[in-house]
Amino acid sequence: MSDSRSALLVIGSGLKLYREYLVKSAAARARRAGHALVLVNNLKPTWQHEYFDEISVVNVFDHALLAEAARDVATRFSIAGVLCWDEPLVMPAAELAVEFGVPGLGLPGVQGCRDKYSARTRLTEGGLLQPGFAMSADVSEARAAADRIGYPVVVKPRALGASMGVVLARNEQELQDAFRVASDASLVGDEAFRGGAIVEEYAVGPEISVDGAVHQGEYLPMFVARKRTGGHPYFEEIGHVVDADDPLMSDAALMDTLARAHRVLGIEDGITHSEVRLTDRGPLIIEINGRVGGDLIPFLGKLATGIDPGEVMVDVALDNRPDIVPESRGVVGIRFGYPQHDCLVRSVQLPEQAPGLVTASAMVEPGTTLRLPPGGYIARHSFVVCHADDSVTCEEHLQAATDQVVLDAEVIAPKPAGSMLEMPAGLLEVDK
Template sequence: MKRLVVVGTGPRLYREFMLRQIGERYEVHLVIGRPAEWETPYIAGATVVPGMTAEGIVAAVGEIVARQAVHGVMTWAESHVVDTALAAAAVGLPGPGPGAARACRDKHATRSALAARGVPQPQSVLVGDVAEAHAAAEKFGYPVVVKPRAGVASQAVALVRDGAELAEHFAPAHRLPAADLRSPDRSVLIEEYLTGPEVAVDCVLRRGHVMPVVVSHKELGYAPYFEETGHWTRGDDPLLGDPAITRFLTQVHAAVGFSTGATHTEFKLTDEGPKLIEINGRLGGDLISYLCHSASGVDPGLALAAVSCGDAPDLTRTRALCAGIRFAYPPWHRTRVEEIAFSPAGLPPEAGLAVPLVGPGEVVLLPHKDLMEGRVAFVTATAATREELSDALGRSLAALRCTWSPA
């Protein structure tokens, strides 16, 4: 059994299933910022790094490697992508490379790398104030997208249609921290708005070879924000085998210099072909890996573990179903939750998980400029077709029983 270092775990609800499956195949040593809790059954050991600083993580991985043979180091945590790449490089283990990890973390660096290689993407300008933002928007023509340089989960990303809306949405994007980036005072991107469906592909890479693992399709809501209200995937999605998509993904990864690891790449399917929205140096969130396993039998977490140890991943598909997740939101801008639970009798047979995310007494807010955490529950389902899946997700959410009031 190979020994694998995993840096960070993230929320139990969204990542436990991956750690469990990896723990069955690998001897896992965890690097974490607190004593191991729910992770304990799946690991062989843990090193606590207070504050989970980059220096602490690199030193911890180095000490683990000095004590025993280690075959790989990996993470699925956005905040530790660069730290893990630094640690892998320091001990000579496979990884994306620190430069590639930084290029994925910094959206302006991504744009610059792709522009140098001529990879299709929207026009984009890095700005430092509202005046520069207005100038960029006038150059591209409204509507434009306002995007923080280092944000995650679409936080503070908005579609604006005129100068007044641009001024309104600039400040939230500018407030998001960018201290770990070069020129942090210039922290907002103004980008051309692309039309066409948006999809995401999670890939694993081994020595530069790009292997698409799962295609996920977004459900969006709460305009002008890009709140991801759900995702769905298909085990035999034709985009997985589309040569044009594979070529595009290969161009994107080559441009940022990504060698080994996993990525979550989002792009629009425009009339001119695929154009990159962003690339993240880790697997997708929102249980996309769980949906992939449900729909195809492929486990992205195990695929990442394999390439992190220098091995070829097993991407054998054993089923061709549709799987999805959909989130529930409160009815008012500020809502006080009094009771929340799912009625088991109301869940259809296709339902998988049905999980409240808040409890009695909590006050939740709808997505707005500074907050993208308005979710109160989620459901998953698996079905034979996209239509059956959508119906099952709708019936599953209808089984949510809530008592709440404006706060």
């Protein structure tokens, strides 16, 4: 452990399965730079002890309590930087960075990342291609907005991640159900953004994501992930493929759009995860998140390109321009296993060998309840990661490995309409 009295403050560790690889790299980078790593977390630490010099446990979703805990850390350490990769916490983390006078997304930047309505408004005013959209407080406003925009429309909460509460509505009848789902889902988010929903034009085209760093306002793209979604009319993310030689990394229109969008939103320093539709009118920004990608996308990027997002996060937090030159050239993908129905898991069997298999893991314990949208989200029982020399072969490897996953589960009835949605264990839970 470091003896330094300066520290990088980490707001929320996230779940081990999704984030330990980032924590490991960030901890090593921080200590090489002479800083301790201090965590403020919602759950009592287990695996985190190996990486952090000090850990405080508070209800981080109560932003006042989080700020109080962070200020307490600042009485013992000089805060050299603030790190956060947990979507519900990026806003208070950015506010703390401003308070401590260290690099961060900035207040306008984090507002543009967290508040989808603010982002749509500002990107439209900035001259970037955007869908028609409107914020709706109730079903009647949503119906009027959809009539103006034209069906099909996407209905979504104002400030959630992981496609939670995002629904496609093809007509007025579907719109009413979609609005209820989106508005109800918003209730698990920040209080300021609860209730109502955004109604927006459905953008047609392949969807991708781009993870990049921002250093003093300069946008530095790291890697592109091609996204696979399912669960119609919802947008559950079931897989991603990162190709170090993806031609989109040298697509001038895409990269110019991303750089302009970051400037318009006023993002200063940090890591972002941008979601983009490649439409026949050009690249259309769906949203820019003020954190690295979820779904192990940064892990895929590291394996495919050699760029380590954990190290890049620390560099940017310490106001150093990161090195984002790829060190390797590969293709790596992930595929998540979802049940066909709401269920109670008995067991998950994984492939031990498969072409290109890097790793496979169960994501739940026996006895776990998995709820599909709209009763729950991210209802994954497993994942497989595969590599290949090209994207087509990688997709073939992923399908072959996925076909070997066996879920033994008891089908259960869906939750009644209007019930509070269920999330994966640990995601929004708090230890008292």
